[in-house]
Amino acid sequence: MTAAGTPLWRSLLSVGGGAARRSESAKLRFVALILSTFILVMALAAMAMIHAAYAGKEDRRTARTPVWQEDRSKATNSTLWLVGSDSLQDQRRFSVVYLTPDKGDAPLPPGVTTWPGPGEAVLSPALLRAGAGEGIEERYGQLAGTIQPAGLEDPGEWLAYVRPAEPLVAERPVEAVSSFGPESGRIATGLEPGSADDDDKPQWMLQALAGGLLLTPAVTFVFVAVRVGAHARDRRGALIDVLGGNRRDRAILALGEVVRPVLLGVMSTLPVLFLITQTDITIPHVNYVLRSGDVAHNAWLLVTALVVAALFVLLITVATDRMSGRAEGNRARSTSNPRRKKILASLFPAALLLAVFGPDLVPQAAIYRVYLIWIGLVAVVLTMPSAVSQIIAWGGLALEKAGRRRGWPAALVAGRRASVFPGAVARLISGVLLALVLFAQSVAWQTIFGTHNAQLEAMLKSSDRTVAEIGPKGQVSEQQVLTLLAKIPQKAEAVVVDNPPAETKAHLSCMAPAMRFANFSSRAVTFQQGWIRIPTAACEN
Incomplete structure (x- = not known):
């Protein structure tokens, strides 16, 4: 307790909050903490949404998979089912399911509310839009309606359910199905429409992509934001040590400085996350539609992202304050760890060489080629700030010597400060460089995928080996x-x-x-x- 009866921890929080408003680079650090917290929350939320999208697709895929009726004579309610495929011009194939009522109350797949008439079809909205120029609405007969979202893996899926003008015959390859989904019996994965997960990249690949391009820079920006104006805080921490304070007191004081901007950063993400849970979002450039229902169903992951991001920033604040060390005697001094910084700085050239030339040392088809790319990128991001700091320190020494030799007071003072306290300038430059790295990576990956697609299209046009096989069902005139x-x-x-x-x-x-x-x-x-x-x-x- 203090003399006024206020708990010490509350007084330290108040002192920290006041210091955050009046200290060196206070406004810059305040804004940097808000932005870095916002970016960290969104990076974690992006990884959560990737999981939600995969989980939602798998749930709907399983729910529409037929339950095979092994003994058709025992079935009371069954549908004859045949899975085929089709394609649009210069596009990949999609599933066309032919179905006919067989016995009793013939079940319909999810997303189809009523039976289409003979010679009618029910198509997904995305297929209708994509095939409008090819007359897709008339390709399988008269259009009877569209498939509801519950019957599609995602809003962009191409799928058609067709009831032929002539009923299907219960002979192979036609099968009788009694229901849909695992709740009704043993599902037959070979009868499911779509390509299962064959056309989907594994989830770990997208998670690794989000981790490398979003999470790693976000974590680095948090470190940069936390250490803005670190010199003045180190002196203040040294003063607390001289006055008999312990590490707990310094931690509470440090938390008092960042609690407000961290909370503002977390709260600024709430409108964005709420919008994503209420509205389907189209991912730019890839045109993938993220279902809001999937995100809302996994809202607990978004809440976890909010909590984890806030706790991480607070933890990093306390950890970096402890890493600055304790003052010895009664003189405030620079308490940074030059040995650790020199080690990280010495690793930067190797990390840069690994990122630039490492992938070229392995075959193109090797799976660990991607691992080398990500390892090199992460290593560059982690070692770059120390390398920049070391370069600034060397430049400060050169400027100090020049100022001393030529009698330039301004150069002497500036060089001395830069050589002893290079962190302030290093953090500013590192933030800009990391932003450039992130931008370059995003452009590079987009260029890689675009180049592969362009090469494939050029090869198909030059070889002109495209073949379309059309097989009529039944007799044609x-x-x-x-x-x-x-x-x-x-x-x-x-x-x-x-x-x-x-x-x-x-x-x-x-x-x-x-x-x-x-x-x-x-x-x-x-x-x-x-x-x-x-x-x-x-x-x-």
Whole structure:
């Protein structure tokens, strides 16, 4: 207790709060702590949202997986089910599920509320938008509606449920399903629509990406913000030591300086996080739609991110105050650890070489190539501040010697201060450099992915080996075949193949205005330079 009856810890918190407003670089540190706390919370929240997105997709994927009816004769309610696939021009494939009521109250997959009529289809909203230019709404028959969000892995999924005009027949590969989801029985993963998680990157890869590009710089910015104006605080801590204070007293005083900006930083994230739990967010550049329901379902992870970020900043504040050491005697002095800084500074060139040249030393396909990239990036971020501080100290010594030799008082004082207390300038420069590193990494990764995609598209255009296989279900008339062939682009070659044991009959497009038909041996068709080549004799004059 103090003389006025106020607990000592409360007085120290009050003193710390007052010192935070009047000390050296007070406003700069206040703003830096708010921003660094905000960035740290958002980095942790991003990792939480990645987990929420994966968990939500897995839950909905499992919920729509059919329960296979092994003995169809015992089924009271069943649906005939056949999973196929289709694609849009120059796009990856998507699932098309053909289904027909079989027995009783035939179950419908999640997201489909009523049975479409024969010859009708229910499509996902994203597929309708993406295929609008290709007439996707008429490709499978009359459009009967759209799939509700509960039946889609994510809002951007392409999926179609089609009820054929002619009912499916309960013969393989058609299967009878009795319900959907693990709550109703043993699910058959081979009958699920979509590509399961085959098209998804493993969660750990995105978590590592967020950890390297978001969390690591955020943690570094916290260190930089905490140490802004450290020289004056070290002197104040030394004064407390001289007056008989202990480490607990110094810790409470340090917490009093940062509690207010840390709380403001945490509170500034609340509107953003609340918005994400209420509104679907489209991730820029990748156009992935993050479902607000998934984030809201895992809101406890966001609360954990808030608490962990606040505690981390407070812990770092206390830890760095203790690392500054205790004063000896009655003279305040610089209490930094030059040996630790020199060790970290000496590791910076090796870290930089590892980040720049390390990945080139391993094969392109090696999985540990990515590990080397991240290890090099983290090493550069952690050692860069010490290296900058050491360079500033050397520059300060050179400036001090020049000022002493030429009789320049300003240069002498500035050089002396920079050589003894290089941290202030080093923290400012390190913050800018770390921001540049983060920006360069984001641009580099975007360029890498964009380059790979551009190379793939260029290869496909140059080789021109794209093949689309179309197989009609049931009987089709000659007029329907001709109508389909008439829609094929001029630069494409259409080959309609029926493959009996001894002979291949092909209906093909020759270099003539009309469609010709011919019978020829299957050996007459060859592939050359990416084109299906038909002997001239196969075309009628």
